[in-house]
Amino acid sequence: MKLTPQHRLFFAAILAAAVVAATVHLSLLAPVFDLVMTPHAQGGLVITRVTPGSLNARQVSQGGRLTRLGGIEMDGTLLIEEPDQLGTWESYNRFLDALGQLNAAVDHGVVSAEIDGEPVTLSARPRTIGDLPSMFWVQLAVGVLGFLIAAGVYAFRPRDRGAAHFAVTGLGLLLSATAATVYSTRELVMDGETVRLLSAVNWFGTLTFTAALVALLWEYPRTLGHRFPVPTIVYGTALLSWIGFVRQLFPDPGSVYLAILCLFSITFLFAWLQWRKTAAHPVERAALKWYLLSIYLGTGLFAAVILLPLALGTEPVASQGVMFVVFLLMFVGIALGITRYRLFDLDRWWLTAWIWFFGGLVVIGVDALLLWALGLTQGTSLALSLALVGWIYFPARQWLFSHLHRGGDERGRQIHRLIQELFSAEEVGQLAELWHKYLAREWDVLDLQIEPGSLSAPRIGNDAQTLAVPHLFGEQHLVLRHPHRGSRLFTRRDSEAATLLHQLARQALDGLSARHEAIEERRRIFGDLHDDVGSKLLSLLYRAKDPASGELARSALADLRDVVSQSDEGVLPLTDALADWRAEAQERLDDAGIVLQWEQTVATDLPVSTFRLRHTARILREALNNVIKHAGGTTVTVRIAETAGRLHLAIMDDGVGSDPETWREGRGMLNIRHRLNKLGGSVQWRRHAQAGCTLEVTVPLDQPLTPAGTPSR
Helix, strand or coil: CCCCHHHHHHHHHHHHHHHHHHHHHHHHCCCECCEEEEECCCCCEEEEEECCCCCCCCCCCCCCEEEEECCEECCHHHHCCCHHHCCCHHHHHHHHHHHHHHHHHCCCCEEEEEECCEEEEEECECCCHHHCCHHHHHHHHHHHHHHHHHHHHHHHCCCCHHHHHHHHHHHHHHHHHHHHHHHHCCCCCCCHHHHHHHHHHHHHHHHHHHHHHHHHHHHCCCCCCCCCCHHHHHHHHHHHHHHHHHCCCCCCCCHHHHHHHHHHHHHHHHHHHHHHHCCCCHHHHHHHHHHHHHHHHHHHHHHHHHHHHHHCCCCCCCCHHHHCHHHHHHHHHHHHHHHHHCHHHCCHHHHHHHHHHHHHHHHHHHHHHHHHHHCCCHHHHHHHHHHHHHHHHHHHHHHHHHHHCCHHHHHHHHHHHHHHHHHCCCCHHHHHHHHHHHHHHHHCCCEEEEEECCCCCCEEECCCCEEEEECCCCCEEEEEECHHHHCCCCCHHHHHHHHHHHHHHHHHHHHHHHHHHHHHHHHHHHHHHHHHHHHHHHHHHHHCCCHHHHHHHHHHHHHHHHHHHCCCCCEEEHHHHHHHHHHHHHHHHHHHCCEEEEEEECCCCCEEEHHHHHHHHHHHHHHHHHHHHHHCCCEEEEEEEEECCEEEEEEEECCCCCCHHHCCCCHHHHHHHHHHHHHCCEEEEEECCCCCEEEEEEEECCCCCCHHHCCCC
16 A cells, blocks of 8 residues: 555654553653652752642641651652753662652552651552643643654655654654653652653653754755765664663763764754755755754754753753753744745645644544543534534634735735736837746746747746746747745746736737737828828818818818827927917918907916817817807907916807807717817806807816726727
């Protein structure tokens, strides 16, 4: 049967569960007196607390000094957390013998004692899970979590030697932490041979952890050499050292700390060699930085607070049990490095797989706890465990998933900005430049090059350090190297994102090409109108036999020239436009025999868009056409003023026009209203008291155009 990552995760969980069960079982073998004791300066142990409800509550009072128990002289060494801190093998063996005698003495539950010089009888009871202190569970959790993180890496990378060494570090931590938590959290008494065995397991785990750390730095992120079997030598040295300590061949039990420090010091040499070897490999260098930070943050603190003082023969700065927690910093840091820097070539799916796996374990664990603690039936406990998991675990898991993928909304906003930029490009070169800049910014790459050869789709290459993307045009493609400044590798998700971006860029390029074709077609049509229709209108103007026909031909020719020659883009000085309007109005009214009175109040040479000027000129032209055709007057007054960014235009005649309320709107009036709707302006016709009418027009010169007023291209 082929082993899958799920199988390996399951086996790792089973092993961890077995170690937890053994650890709890061994801890429960130690009897308890329900007393809290500390060493006394003059010998013996001071009782600092008697647990309420204790069997010994009547025989013992707080503050009493316990000097003998089961025929053994009491001293502070019997409360020591770690027996190898006693200094000599003689003290170490004497401590274990004393524990053995005490355990034998309380085997029947009652033991003679001497408190404050008075003989008393103390009763011991079996230990329960509720008696286990919080530090027991903390050390146990550190060992289990560290092991599962390391085993999880190996589960997905079983052929990677670096992952194998990392798994061994997790196993070493599991053995070391669980063994130490049994004897370091005892109340007072425990079988001496059990402590001897657990102390040896603790040494084995610590030496194995350190040796695996050295071997790991030899293999990862780049192998430092194949000529010498350095990992084998390191593991062999650790094994021989452990045998020497078990057989007590070293000068004292504290030498184990010196041996561990010597092994650990090799990591600095290998770290320096790895630093040199990854100089030309930014991905490995980024992974190494995070990797070393995780390792030395945890192990360095433990070495400085525990190992170094003990190797120098002084008291450690903090409790060894408490300092076990710093090891978890290393494993959690490496787990975070996997999701950020793809350590061991794993990605965020590694953490996702663990979360799903733990989901099943949580259901089983809660069910077992309810069966054991509350004595519920199997069906009731299963239902209740599913409810608790649904209310607590699954919402927490969903929050973690959303936290891991919170970059989705930002990616959407970035694509929206890209679309705006690409579809606003005016030239092909500008579009290509915008797209190249976006790709470099999106992945924060160290290098982006254009290389020959066409591609049909994005492709990841060179051990996921490069991403090749099809170019927008030509037999070329783009190569992006080292994403996020070389801190990670390209993934399938990056390839999918690049495919989407390339499709967007191609659509923008197609739209730009269609727009350029439309502009060229417009220019061709305008040229044909100017050459063909313009010449025919000019012939009609010269052949006109009456003023009305000539005026019609002249007006059509002016409109044609206006359409062909003027652009909707750019700006012109308002005074220049007014001069053209006045000249045209003067010519047309002179031909019709009408007097023009032009009144103009424009204080500044204001720049106005040609689009507004063109439509306003046509409004004036249409108004003069109506005066010439329908008013029957002799004088036209045109008043133009500009105030507060608005152009006010009034055309007044002295004709015999009727009330505008009775007019039937023709094409001329409709055209005027349509143009003013585009410009966001207003229009009003009114009749004079005596004779004639006035057309009043207001055109804003600075506000945005309405959607209908957006010039067509």
